[in-house]
Structure formats: C-alpha cells, structure tokens
Amino acid sequence: MTTLALEKTGAPVRRTRPIAAVLAAVGIPTFMVSLDNLVVSTALPVIRTELHASITDLQWFVNAYTLPFAAFLLTAAALGDRLGRRRMFIGGIIIFTLASAAAALSAEAWQLTAARAIQGLGGAAITPLALTLLARAVPANFRNAAVGIWGGITGLGVAVGPVVGGAVVDGLHWSWIFWLNVPVGVVAVVLAATVLDESRGDGRRLDPIGLVLSAGGMLLLVWGVVDGPDRGWTSGRVPVMLGAAVVMLAGFVFWQARNSAPMLPLRLFRSRGFSLVNVVTLTFSAGAFGSVFLLAQFFQVVQGLSPLQAGLRTLPWTAAPMIVAPLAGLFAGRIGQRNLIFAGQVFLAGGLLWMALGLSVTASYTSLIGAFALAGIGMGLTFAPVSTMVLASVDQDSQGVASGTNNTIREFGVAAGVAALSSIFSSLGGFTSFDSFIDGTRPAVLTGAAVIAVGAVVALALPRRA
Template identity: 75%
Template sequence: MTVTATRPAQPAPKRASRPLAAVLAAVGIPTFMVTLDNLVVSTALPVIRNDLHASITDLQWFVNAYTLPFAAFLLTAAALGDRIGRRRMFLFGITVFTLASAAAGLASESWQLTAARAIQGLGGAATAPLALTLLAQAVPDRLRTAAVGIWGGIAGLGVAVGPVVGGAVVEGLDWHWIFWLNVPVGVVAVILAATVLGESRGGARKLDPLGLVLSASGMLLLIWGVVDGPDHGWSSPRVLTMLISGAVLIAAFLAWQARNKSPMLPLSLFRSRGFSFVNIVTLTFSAGTFGAVFLLAQFFQVVQGLSPLESGLRTLPWTMAPMVVAPLAGLFGDRIGQRNLILAGQILLSGAILWMGLAVTATVNYSDLVLAFVMAGVGMGLTFAPISTMALASVTEQQRGVASGANNTIRELGVAVGVAALASIFSSFGSYATHDSFVDGLRPAVLVGSAIVAAGAVVAFWLPRRSQ
C-alpha cells in the first residue's frame, strides 16, 4: 500500500524540472535515428550490393536482419524496462544501436553487415517502445497529447528525409556514412537521455523468464515466416513450420500470461475497449499503408526510370506531410477527439491509396498522383500521434511501458504482414520483367492495401470517444 502510494508521486518533480524541449530532444533524437536508418538503408541497397558484391539473398537479409529482431523483441524490451528501469533500458538500447552502427560502418563483407544490422535491430527494439513511455512520464498530463504529437512529427521527419538522404547516398556518397553518422548522434542521445530523463518502472517487480522466451521466439518465428512467404511459397514446409510454430508459441505465451501472477503482458490491458480497438487499427493501418508504400516506392525507379534521388524527392508530398500534421494532431487532439482524428486519417489514407491504385499506369504523369500523395501524408499524420496517445491513455501509468511495447509490436507485425502479403499479390499478377507487367502486379496489390486500411476505418468508427 505504501509502495503504491509513493511510486506515482516520484516522477512529478522531474516533470516540472525539465523543459519540454529538452525532454523532446532526449526521446526524439533516438527515435529519429532509428527511423531514418531503416529507410536510408532500404534506398541505398543498390550501392551496397555493388560494393560488397552481395547477392539478392544478401540484400534481403540487410533489411530483414534488422526487422526481425526489432519486431520480435519490442515487447520483451518494454517488459525488461518495466522491471530494471525504463531509462536504463533506453540508454542500453541507444548504446547498442550506436555501437552496431559503427560495426556496420566498418563492414567489408556481407555477413558482417548482416550481423551488425541484427544487433542494430536489438538496440532499436529497446529504444522505440520506451521513448514514448518516457515522454509520457516526463511531461505533465495537460501537455501529453501535444508532446506526443511533436514526437510524432520528429518520427515523421525521419520518414520524410530517409528516401531523399538514401537517394543522395546511392548517387555518389559512400554508403558507410549511413551508419557512421549515427555514432555522434548516438553519443549526444545518450548524454541527453542520461541527464534529462528520470527513471521509472512498471507495476510488477518480478521477471517473467518463460514469458520472455515464449514471446520473443514466437514473434521471431511468426514474422520470419511472413517475411519468407513470398520467396519460398506460403505452402512450403519451411514457411508453414515457422508460421505454425510461431502461432503455437504465441498461444502458449498468452496462456502463460493468463496464469502468471506477474505477467510481462497483463491480458487485463485488452479489457479496455480503447486499447483493444486501437491496436486493431494499428495492425490494419500498418499492413495496408506500408505494404502499398513498399511497392509504390519502387514505381518511379523501375517503371519510369528515375534515379533514386529523383524518386525520393517525388515522395516528399507524402512523407513530409506527417511531419507537419502529426504535431498539429497532438496539439488539437484533445479538443477534436483522438477517435475523430484516427477515423479521419484512415478514411483519407484509404481513399488516397485507392486513388493511386486506380490511377497508376506505366506512363502516368506525376501531377496525376501528387494530390493523392498529399492526402496519404495527411492521413498518416492524423494517425501517428492519436494512436499512440489513445494506446497510452487507455491504460494506467504503471502499464504504459508494456502498452507501448505491445502497440509497437503490433505495428511492426502489421508492416511485415502487409509487405509480405502485398508482395505475394504483386507476384501473382505481375513481375519486374517489363514496365507493364510491374504495373499489372502493382495495381491489385495497392487496391488490396486500400481495402485493408478501409477495414481499419470501420473499426476506428467504434473507438470510444474518450480513451478508456
């Protein structure tokens, strides 16, 4: 009783003693670094392939080696942060990410880069979910939605400049600098986080070793199976074994959480209608949007013959909009209603992706797509901050770490599922052989992406008007 009464009171002085700008820098810089790095690497793959004489399989692993541990260990990292200290885990994640970036910058062979990317993924998993939790704890309640909105804008900046920076690297800069730039940024991020952020922990004080193993291994196998599905075939023994094994382990994890007195993921979280529904929208939003983006991002290069930098510049109306809209959504979210913003964002996104799917041809003019890009960017900006705000507001302060980890895990699972599913649809109807065949596969895949987001819009309609 005494512990419960004193623990929530401890963060209050720290909130008042630190300027909002310093707190945002402490959590925003690592978020920006993690977001930017993933997108830059994806765009710079052609240069890396030539320099390292990498195979197509190697290229896939340069991306997947980061994605798999990142998605698989988000929930684990959040749970560990609740037990050993969120700031301590956050600092550990930034440090690991920075050191792995230096190792990637030194890589001279494909396996070295793949190993460094995997360690980067682990560091990113410890950074991403705890950034939002530490931000929510460090600012007063009256500033939380605005702060989350600004944080979403910082993440949006990473999305916005990633393709452009990657394009510049592909066209002449040494690709190693993609990773070396993280080193001084990471050092600054560690210093800021250590001096600005206060320590906090979650509710349960006991570790859940079995839960950690079941959740991490289950998510790893499940996402690995989804990633390998398009290449190896969804009915192949390899993919089926991973998918079934992953599903069994996740089911065992949930059963164990229901019985465990100190669970790493309290299933009571999902009794909240707001938390349950907002995570469904997170899944559909991520799957439909990023699955479509994965294919549309290649359109300008593969079909219209533009350089990577030119392609990146053409995506700016889409990628820059969240940087502007997300902070506004945070500032006015309480007044307008988080549910209303999420619903509007999903409707705009679904309509914009539908527009792209119907309008795209091998010879389509950029002017015919630019308004759809802006719509999609506004829709994403209206979604980022309110989803995070509602996920946190739907649970108690002690549960915010694990709630953020769960929401981030579902988002990354959605990205992996969306990319794999839409890539499979693309392969069924088209190919990279000719410009027309690429469009033949692109169009149905993008239309399915629009339908997935539209399904999320229907769910968003049933979100509670208040985040409870």
C-alpha cells in the first residue's frame, strides 16, 4: 500500500493507495506505448502492399513514432516537473489515444506517418513520467520490485506486439492494431485521474530557450539519421539538418552550463553510473530494435507465413522479457545492477549473432528458437536494471529529467538503429528475392550484434550497485 494525503499546511504527503492500482495506472499507458513500438512489425508486409509503401515508407512508419518521441521526452519531463507530472501524463495518454484513431483511419502512407508522429508526441509525455510517478508512489523498500514489475509490463508490450499485430491483420484488418488503443486509452485516463497524485519537481522556472534548443536539436538529429540512407549523407538537406542539430545541441549544452535553472542539470553526468548506463541504453536500443525491424519480416517475406504465424514464432524472443524483467527487479539488490546489465548485453548480442549466422531460405524454425530465447532473456535482464540505475544515480527531484534523458537516448537509438541497419540491408540486399532478403538481413543483424557487444564492454565499467 502507498499513502499520500494533504497536510494542513497544504504540503503533499502520502495517502493510502493499493500498489496494484498504482502499477495499473502507470503500467497500462506504458503497455500501450511499448506495444506500439513493435505492433506494426508483423503488419508491415501487409501495410506495404495495401498502401503501396516503399522501404522508406516502412522506415517512417516506425521512425515517425520514435522521432518526436525522442525529440520531446526532455521537454515533456521538464514541463511535467513544472506544470504537474500527472497532468502531463494524462495529456499524453489523451493525445496518444486520439492519434491512434487517426492512424486507424489512414488511407495513404503519409497519413499513417503523420498519425504515428502524433502518437510519438503523446508517448513522450507518458514514458518518463510513468516511471517518476511510480517511484514517488511506492515505498522505497518496494521500489526495485515495483520497477521490475513495471519493466515486466514493458516487456509484455514488446512480447505481444508482434503477435497482436499478426492476429489482428489475419483476423480483421491492419487498422485494428490502432483501434485497440482507443478503449485502453480511455481506461488509462480514468485510472490515472483517480489513482495517481499530482507531483512536481523542485519548482524551478521554465527554461524556454533550453526547450527550443533540445527539442529542435533532437528533432533534426533523428530526422537526419532517418533520411540519410535514402537521400545521401553528403548532399541535399541531410548534412544541413545534421549540422543544424549539432549546433543546436551544442548551444543547449552551453546554455545549460550557464543557466541558473537548467532543464537538464549537467551535474547529473558527474555520476559514472548515470553517464555509462545511458551509453549502454544507446547501444542496446540501436542494435536490438534495428535488428527486430528486419527479423520480424523474415518469416513472412522469406518463408511465406501469415502475420499471425510470424508473430507467434517471435514469442521465444519477445515473451522472455515479460518473465525475466520482474525477476531481474526482484533480485537486482542481491546480484547487482551492473552484473545483470552486462549479462543482458552478452546474451542479447549472442542471440543476434546466432540468428544472423542461422538465417537462410531453408532455415528451420527449431534452429532459431534458442537464439530467440537467448535474445529475449538478454532484453529482460536489461529493462529493469537500467531503469533502476537511472533513478538511483540522481537525487529525487531530478528523477523526472533523468528518466526523460534516458528515454530520449533510447528512442534516438531505436531510430538510428532502424535507419543504419536498413541502410546496410538496402545496400547489400532487398525484397527482390528470398536470397536477396537474406543477403541484406544477415550483415545488418551482425552489425546489430556488434553494437550491442560494445555496450556489454561499457557495462563492465558501471558501478557494482546503483
């Protein structure tokens, strides 16, 4: 049970709240957001045919979601600290739900891309604030376990995403993968409004210059990375966007160092744990989700399976985090955050290496089950310890912005990974034949495994315990 009430002075203190209700209030919206990271993966071949989409359109169906997500996480966390975290959280759920309805109604590729971008804006207000609201709502002695359960809910969204997408496409229509969010969103708003209590940061004034520089810089950076493989890295708008992004982000760092009330206190990076865990987050998300983007299409494109059959075959990978993440949270205090994160990266890199080497036109499913399970265990060992280390590496008033920073880096990694590995795929293979798909996918997934292996080395330098 948690408690939070209002003292006579007006200062908030804890009053009774069932922990299960708190977990539901923050977990259901998080589930929606994590589900939509992968729910389109098994639907991509069908959407590609129905909307006459190109490989670039397919990238944008994924990256239009992650781009604004990454760009506005810090902004949403900062506004939540100032205007109220619950208020921003509920606003994010409403935006996400309405955008899901718009995605379901899309009849052309650009409409789906636009709706996915607005979904990303809503998600940017949900994810960092969910973790902060959870950390504030549960007792300190239950926090690791609560974060582990929250990680398990995130894992559940990842796990059922491909299966839900496949089942809906097979049984109904691809648009229903988005219609499903509407009733869930309504329930989430009611729960958040009735269960969660309002909280704010340390009351510092807003930093409008910092908001513009951070959001604009991240937007241009992710957009440039996404457009680079298709439009070229050395000519056109891509180098202009990347150059402008560097200037804006450098200006953001300069401004934060000199601002008396920064939206991102640079002192956070004096913590070795906080700095290094964000590096691991970047390599993990780039390697894993860039590989998922291609591997999720393998069973349909090469082996001719239905979307549901393809989704079910990914379950040994995607379902494992749902089981492993809560266990990692429960035993993190005994085993150590660093050890769990390191093991997670080793298992995930090993799983991807196994998959890449085992891919072929005639590969049997049984030859890949072990690789999927190993990668899933690695992801499960990563989610909760990373989140816990981020929160434990900073003071309580900085948890919102710390969570926002970590999620910004994660979503940038997703966008960069999808763009980079898709570029390798397009350069060495394509959709013209089964062999061509394998020729492009194998080196791309090998690259993803190598990127994650770098993160494993970095994880060795993390503090033993947060």
